[in-house]
Amino acid sequence: MLKEFKDFAMKGNVVDLAVGVIIGGAFGAIVGAVVDHILMPIVGIITGGVNFDTLSIKVGEAELKYGMAISAAVKFIIIAFFLFLVIKAINKMKKAEPPAPPAATPEDIVLLREIRDALKK
Structure with a gap:
């Protein structure tokens, strides 16, 4: 069994x-750092100083932090776009x-x- 596993x-x-x-x-950690510390502050400046990480709504005792969801969506889009470019380059090669x-x-x-x-001859 050990040999089969190996x-x-x-x-x-x-x-x-x-x-x-x-x-x-x-790569996810790198993209996370770029989004959190470079892109989202720029987006915050463009939107009038909004810090997306602090955006939330209080519903009773619960706090819904939708700003973090926006940051996560931006990270996803960046990762998806990068993977698209990598796969496109691989297919071209x-x-x-x-x-x-x-x-x-x-x-x-x-x-x-x-x-x-x-x-035959």
Whole structure:
């Protein structure tokens, strides 16, 4: 069972997925910092000094912090746009690659074909 788990965990797809999740988390942190500390203050200045993180509505005892939802939506849009650009670039590179040349015929196949052609004569 341990060997089967090791084989599963070391498959390329699992390792690639793990790397993708780690890089995605790091990228999310970077985007979060850019949105929170650069973009949202600029948006706040444009909107007359509104701090989106403090926007909320009190409903009885509960406080609905809809400003944080607006910040999260902006982060999502930025991440989605960046991923769109990355996938577009990858697809463009895939189209630019020339097709691989056909594999050379193994020598034993060539010899068998020569024998076959000689026998036909």
